[in-house]
Amino acid sequence: MKDLILALAKQTANGNDKLNLLREYLQAGALRSLHESGAFRNLSFVGGTALRFLHGLPRFSEDLDFSLENPESYAPVDWLEKLKRDFTLQGFPTEITWNDRKTVHVAWIKVAGLLSEAAIVSRPEQKLSIKLEIDTRPPEGAVLETRIVQKQFLFALCYHDLPSLFAGNIRALLTRHFQKGRDWYDLVWYLGKIPAIIPNETLLRNALAQSSETNHFKAELGWKASLIRILDSLDTQALKDDVGVFLEHPEEAEFLTRENLARLLRV
Numbered sequence: 167m168k169d170l171i172l173a174l175a176k177q178t179a180n181g182n183d184k185l186n187l188l189r190e191y192l193q194a195g196a197l198r199s200l201h202e203s204g205a206f207r208n209l210s211f212v213g214g215t216a217l218r219f220l221h222g223l224p225r226f227s228e229d230l231d232f233s234l235e236n237p238e239s240y241a242p243v244d245w246l247e248k249l250k251r252d253f254t255l256q257g258f259p260t261e262i263t264w265n266d267r268k269t270v271h272v273a274w275i276k277v278a279g280l281l282s283e284a285a286i287v288s289r290p291e292q293k294l295s296i297k298l299e300i301d302t303r304p305p306e307g308a309v310l311e312t313r314i315v316q317k318q319f320l321f322a323l324c325y326h327d328l329p330s331l332f333a334g335n336i337r338a339l340l341t342r343h344f345q346k347g348r349d350w351y352d353l354v355w356y357l358g359k360i361p362a363i364i365p366n367e368t369l370l371r372n373a374l375a376q377s378s379e380t381n382h383f384k385a386e387l388g389w390k391a392s393l394i395r396i397l398d399s400l401d402t403q404a405l406k407d408d409v410g411v412f413l414e415h416p417e418e419a420e421f422l423t424r425e426n427l428a429r430l431l432r433v
Contacts, residue, residue: 167318168257175284182411184286185294186226192277192296193230194219194318195256199249201321208236209300210310211325212334214352219317220325223355224414225348229297233304233326242266242300246273253277261293273298305376307368308333332356332363333370336389341377345400347408347422353393354421357430365389390431397424 171191175184193215200206213231217223234240246262253260258277265272276293283290308330314322326334335356338349356363374383383392406419413419 171318172280172284175286181286184284185281186412188280188284188286188294189228189296190226191318192253192258192275192294193227194321195253196230196249196275196296196298197315197317197323198319198321199252200245201323202252203241203245203248205242205245206312206322206324208234208238208240209324210235210308211323212301212331214348216323216325217331217352217355219315220313220323221328221331223352224418225351225409226412226414227348228412229299232298232300233308234300234302235304235308235310235324237302242271242273246275249275269301269303271300271302303376305369305372307366307372309366309369327366328363329366330369332365333367333373336365336370336393337373337377339393340374340383340389341381345405347405347410347419348412350400350405350422350427351409351413351419354426354430357433394428394431397427400424400427 171188175187178184178187197211197219200209209232211219211231212233213227213229214223214225215227215230218225218227243264246264250260250262259279261276261278263274275296275298278293279290280294281287281292309327310324311327312322312324314320335349335352339353342349370389374381382396383389384395387395402422402424405422409422410416410419
């Protein structure tokens, strides 16, 4: 499989596309390993990577995000040790660091040599990294689903349903102290769906109440009007630059204008 993914990467001219392809392969391998460890008896898959793997979001993602749904027999160190063995057996020299000192537990999965083998960088010591985060105190109210996924590998995932994922997207937009183009692109994707996706209001309310970060939400206005209020403060060029390198069709970054966002939010 390593030879196949490297061959595909080498057929891709654009460096960003190569990187996205390799990273997504490793993400799929990590999810397969977690599935085999039984981790999805404890975890649900959330965030932009979940949206891509499960609903075909046409943008790549950097991180793997999870919510801890069942703390009984929670064994992330064991899962990560297996993941490291699995990657190593596939020919990917891997190191993993783990930090569980805060509410959100964080692992960094770093694979050496792959970037140079794919002719993305010249120095073999440069590593391809994936950040894995587990929220150990997620807000209540998410609706969970389970599905078998074929994405390089075959595996089963427990994940937040689409309205719950949408609530997570809105929470990020209203609480981050900085703005990410990827969040706003995902909002455009959600708002453009037919039939319309209605966010999980219970989860959104609980998530906003739990957040200790900057909160732009005004309950009397609702989430749409609260988002409209912050459009004037956006650096739309920075949003486009942030998301463009992750898009299957980079020209779609041009959708991120204040006029387009305001129009979608007023529907």
